Amino acid sequence: MSKVRDNYVLDVSAGRRGYALNRMCGSLTDPENRRRFLADEAAYCDAYGLSPEQKRAILERDWTAMLDLGASIFYTVKLAMVDKKSVQDLGAVFTGMTTEEFTATMRAGGRRFG
CATH class of the missing domain: 1.10.700.10 (Dioxygenase LigAB, LigA subunit)
Known part of the structure; x- marks a missing residue:
């Protein structure tokens, strides 16, 4: 990929x-x-x-x-x-965050790339 x-x-x-x-x-x-x-x-x-x-x-x-x-x-x-894993669990793995951190980041509008 x-x-x-x-x-x-x-x-x-x-x-x-x-x-x-x-x-x-x-x-x-x-x-x-x-x-x-x-x-x-x-x-x-x-x-x-x-x-x-x-x-x-x-x-x-x-x-x-x-x-x-x-x-x-x-x-x-x-x-x-x-x-029994969620999309948020996978997102956390792929971004090096905990599930809670990833979920909070998405709720806050996601990561910003400069």
Whole structure:
């Protein structure tokens, strides 16, 4: 995935690289798939053909690595929801803040870039 001024850009190259990862995360919208994933996360990753790096990122919940490996935040959040994490929790991880700090920053109008 490309980075433009501290922002990830999901371009064609990243989309191709992250296809299996995004497909797997997207599958977690189905309750039966969530059950199967939680029963054996590694096997579920293997069933979707994740690369070793993608699988490691999923199993370790390395959210930033997922984006580096081509994941889209729109699909990654599906996995976060399985872990009962919010979009604010992920935003905090990506910005190096606590969830409370991130939420307060967003309520105050967000970060300003100069």
